[in-house]
Amino acid sequence: MPSAPRILGSMNILSSLQNVDHALFAKITGLTHCTFCVPMARIFSKTGDGVLHILVAIVLLMLHPMPELVVLALATTMLLERALYWPLKNSLKRLRPPEKLDGFNSIVTASDRFSFPSGHSSAAFALAILLSLAVGGFMPVLLAWATCVALSRVVLGVHFPGDIIAGALLGTAVAFTNAAYWGLI
Helix, strand or coil: CCCHHHHHHHHHHHHHHHHHHHHHHHHHHHHHHCCCHHHHHHHHHHHCCCHHHHHHHHHHHHHCCCHHHHHHHHHHHHHHHHHHHHHHHHHHCCECHHHHCCCCCCCCCCCCCECCCCHHHHHHHHHHHHHHHHHCCCHHHHHHHHHHHHHHHHHCCCCCHHHHHHHHHHHHHHHHHHHHHCCCC
16 A cells, blocks of 8 residues: 555645646637637637548548558547547546636537547547558648647647647557557558
């Protein structure tokens, strides 16, 4: 059984991480005063809703020399990412910023109740990493897009920075694991 000092030390670390997370959240949500930040955040957030993933699969089927393998890898990556993200989010039950912070209202309404990890971030990074590994040559553009999707969720007030970091790590890990399984790396 862990000792009391060890438990207290762990709680202090978690409390410090939460303080940093909240401070970063305040700085990023300060971008809502920027004229074009909120409209851009809405656009990037929308591209992370899942429709783009289907469009990418259709384009790959039409253009890529090994479309079936890449589409199969993409489909299984997205299924695995969803299978991990959803139970994790609903078991950890971290409240979203509007429920956690007094007097804070998000710009958009989230589709579910909990925030950790960010599903938009996880799916965007899974797609970006898998496509970069499978198709090649587009990694900087795809990673920039995935990063914009993730940051948009904080700007819109539905996630803390820690949520999007965890989502990005989850999506990246799933993509690398699945790409290795399908022999794409």
